[in-house]
Amino acid sequence: MRLSRYFLPTLKDTPSEAKIASHRLMLRAGMIRQSSSGVYSWLPLGLRVLKKIENIVREEQNAVGCHEVLMPTIQPADLWQKSGRYDDYGPEMLRIVDRHKRDMLYGPTNEEQITEIFASSVHSYRELPQILYHIQWKFRDEVRPRFGVMRGREFLMKDAYSFDIDKESARRSYNKMFVSYLKTYERLGLKAIPMAADTGPIGGDMSHEFLILTETGESEIACHSDFIEMSLANEDIDFKGNLKPIVDRFTSKYAATDEMRDPEAEKALGDNLVTARGIEVGHIFNFGTKYSKPMGASVAGPDGKDIDVEMGSYGIGVSRLVGGIIESSHDENGIIWPDSISPFEVGVINLKVDDADCDKACDDIYKTLLEQGKDVIYDDRDDRAGAKFADADLIGVPWQIILGPRGLKNGVVELKNRKSGEREELSLESALSKTSE
Ligand code: ATP
Ligand code: MG
Numbered sequence: 519m520r521l522s523r524y525f526l527p528t529l530k531d532t533p534s535e536a537k538i539a540s541h542r543l544m545l546r547a548g549m550i551r552q553s554s555s556g557v558y559s560w561l562p563l564g565l566r567v568l569k570k571i572e573n574i575v576r577e578e579q580n581a582v583g584c585h586e587v588l589m590p591t592i593q594p595a596d597l598w599q600k601s602g603r604y605d606d607y608g609p610e611m612l613r614i615v616d617r618h619k620r621d622m623l624y625g626p627t628n629e630e631q632i633t634e635i636f637a638s639s640v641h642s643y644r645e646l647p648q649i650l651y652h653i654q655w656k657f658r659d660e661v662r663p664r665f666g667v668m669r670g671r672e673f674l675m676k677d678a679y680s681f682d683i684d685k686e687s688a689r690r691s692y693n694k695m696f697v698s699y700l701k702t703y704e705r706l707g708l709k710a711i712p713m714a715a716d717t718g719p720i721g722g723d724m725s726h727e728f729l730i731l732t733e734t735g736e737s738e739i740a741c742h743s744d745f746i747e748m749s750l751a752n753e754d755i756d757f758k759g760n761l762k763p764i765v766d767r768f769t770s771k772y773a774a775t776d777e778m779r780d781p782e783a784e785k786a787l788g789d790n791l792v793t794a795r796g797i798e799v800g801h802i803f804n805f806g807t808k809y810s811k812p813m814g815a816s817v818a819g820p821d822g823k824d825i826d827v828e829m830g831s832y833g834i835g836v837s838r839l840v841g842g843i844i845e846s847s848h849d850e851n852g853i854i855w856p857d858s859i860s861p862f863e864v865g866v867i868n869l870k871v872d873d874a875d876c877d878k879a880c881d882d883i884y885k886t887l888l889e890q891g892k893d894v895i896y897d898d899r900d901d902r903a904g905a906k907f908a909d910a911d912l913i914g915v916p917w918q919i920i921l922g923p924r925g926l927k928n929g930v931v932e933l934k935n936r937k938s939g940e941r942e943e944l945s946l947e948s949a950l951s952k953t954s955e
Contacts, residue, residue, distance in 0.1 A: 519862070520884075521897045521909075525562050528909055538734045540844035541666030543853050547913045549840075556663025556671030563913060564840065566861040568674065571706060571839050572653055574858060575676045578702040582694050582757045584649040584678055589631045591655050595621035597630040600813050610658045624657035629809050629831055632679045636827070637815040643683045643825065646817065647691055651678030653836060665734070667837045668797065668845075674837040680830040683819065685806075688828035692724050692804050693761040695832045699728055699800055700750050700768065702834070706843065707856025710799055711745045713773040717803070724804035724830070727775060729796035732845040739796040740784055741773035746792065797842045804830040853914035854937050862895040864953045865915035867907070869922030871900045880921055883931075883946065890954070911936060917953040919946075 527548040535552075536542040544550050549564030560568055576586065592614065598604035612624040625631065632650060640648065653676045663671050680691040696712065703710035710728040717725045729739055753764060772783050775796070784791050807826040810816065816824040835842075847854045855861070864887055868880040880898065887894040895915060897906045903922070910918050920932040925943070933949040934941045944952075 519895050521895060522899045524895070526909075526913070527561065528912060536666065538665050538668075538845065539848055540668065540734075540841040543844055543848055543912070544666055544841065547853060550667065556660060556669070558667060558670060558672070563861050567840055567855075567859055568837060570859040570861070571843075572674070572676075572836055574705050575702055575834055575836060576653065578698050578705065579651050579676065579678060582649075582698045584651045586652060587632075587635075587650050588652050589625070589628050589635075589654060591625055591657070592622050593625045593628075593631055595623055597634060598623065601630050601633075601809055602812060603630065610660065612657045612659050625654075626656055626658045627675075627831075627833075628652070628654070628677055629679065629829075630813065633809045633813045633815050633829070636679075636681055637810075637813055640681070640815075641817055643817050643819050646827070647680065647682045647687055649678055649680045649691060649695075651676060651832070665736075666841055668841040669736070670837065673835065676834040676836055678832040680804075680832070681810075681815070682828045682830075683817070683825060685828055688804055688806075688830060689724070690761075692802065692830055693765045694757055695802050695830070696726065696765050696768075697750075697755060697757070697761045699802065699832075699834070700764075701755070703728065703730070703799065704750055705858055706839065707858060708799070708839075708843065708846065709746070709749070711739075711741055711773050711796070712768050713739065713741070713775050714769070714778060715775065715801065715803070716777060720805050720808065722804065723769075724802075726769070726802050727798050728800035728802075729775065729798050730842055730846055731794045731796050732842070733795060734845055735795035735797040737796045737798065738776045738779075738793070739774065740779055740791060740793045742771040742787060743790045743792045744771055745773060797838070797845065798835070799839055799842050800832075800834045802830065802832040804828070848914075851908070852912035855914045855916060857916065860914065860916050861893070862913075862915055863893045863917065864895075865910050865918045866894060866896045867903075867910060867918055867920045868896070868898050869903050869906075869920065871898055873923060875926055876921065876923060879926055883919060883921070883950075886950065887953075890950075892953075910934075919949055919953070 529546045532542050533545045550558045614622040656675050657672050682688040708730050710730050712726040715725040715727045810826040816826045819825045844853050866884050870876040884896040916936050918934040925931050930943045931946050931949050932943050
């Protein structure tokens with residue numbers, strides 16, 4: 519991408535409405551623009567990151583045998599009257615009346631819609647288990663939309679729904695999603711800690727929220743210090759096999775969100791207690807027959823008798839993750855992207871645009887990188903070097919190849935690593951091979 523032709527409306531000044539780093543940086547880096555309170559347009563740079571996150575989430579859902587669907591954003595109210603949630607949901611639900619005076623709503627979630635699809639399509643236990651998901655915009659008229667895309671009114675969510683014949687099978691689906699979530703967050707460069715969540719009248723232990731620790735999270739969490747080092751790195755995961763040992767390893771130690779904290783348990787942890795702030799980036803929940811029963815989602819069992827299916831739902835806040843990742847990885851100059859979702863892999867900075875030799879050398883580097891299949895951003899704008907460096911750091915270009923007349927004369931380029939801040943002069947060949955490491 520040639521920056522001179524790109525649409526990257528960066529801001530020099532810090533927008534006053536933004537209270538936290540990620541919101542400030544997303545506005546300054548030209549990733550989003552507010553449309554109305556809690557509703558945003560995604561500009562090219564922001565959309566690139568959103569799509570990369572979405573793709574990782576999708577790949578990991580597909581990897582455990584979930585099937586992608588796409589349900590509408592607008593749903594009929596009678597679906598929600600059937601489940602009994604139409605009146606319960608309250609003012610967070612955006613209610614709409616169409617021209618025929620039919621009550622509609624902008625979906626805040628999709629349990630009802632998916633249960634109806636399932637009920638009309640699946641009739642035998644032989645077709646189970648099944649997990650369906652979609653990645654779709656939701657609307658919740660939050661009382662206090664804030665922190666940019668972290669608590670929006672319109673936001674992108676991946677929500678999956680599992681259908682099983684009995685509790686044991688539902689537990690297997692739950693465990694599969696639990697481990698799949700850990701893997702997804704690790705691929706996004708995040709450490710997300712599963713914390714037991716309230717199951718309400720359903721009861722049981724099958725509800726977990728996944729939180730990442732940052733200074734500005736909305737929840738004041740506490741956990742065992744072992745979580746800080748825990749990962750799936752050395753785990754040999756077979757999603758068709760028994761995942762219970764992994765789930766047990768990640769649930770046997772204390773970890774609690776602000777609503778679930780237990781002073782006694784925390785006292786017992788002594789020096790192993792960590793308190794921090796956290797952002798909820800996912801929530802998984804088994805709710806048994808709560809929706810299948812009222813909405814008639816039953817299948818014929820082996821003996822021909824009808825059985826209400828056991829269901830679970832599994833959400834990941836895709837748009838919230840963009841903010842969450844920035845919140846956990848930035849410095850005073852801008853964003854530091856994890857490699858897996860960086861909008862660009864390499865940048866080329868031409869320090870003397872309109873100098874024929876410089877232009878030619880930088881154009882060639884740009885072409886070489888493109889031929890290598892890299893996502894490249896090429897700063898070919900006629901601007902001050904300082905402004906170019908500032909923008910490259912702001913938008914978080916991980917490797918920056920910098921070239922001007924002096925380097926050209928000496929046969930070297932400068933290579934900057936955004937994460938470490940390290941800059942070195944080396945041959946173009948070495949620089950290119952470093953960016954491919
Ligand atoms: P919260 O407690 O933060 O309001 P929730 O419990 O209402 O979240 P769920 O219904 O479990 O959220 O939704 C699944 C995921 O969607 C959450 O884990 C979160 O990452 C994301 N999410 C929920 N509400 C919002 C919002 N207003 N803006 C952005 N993302 C959201
Ligand atoms: Mg909420």
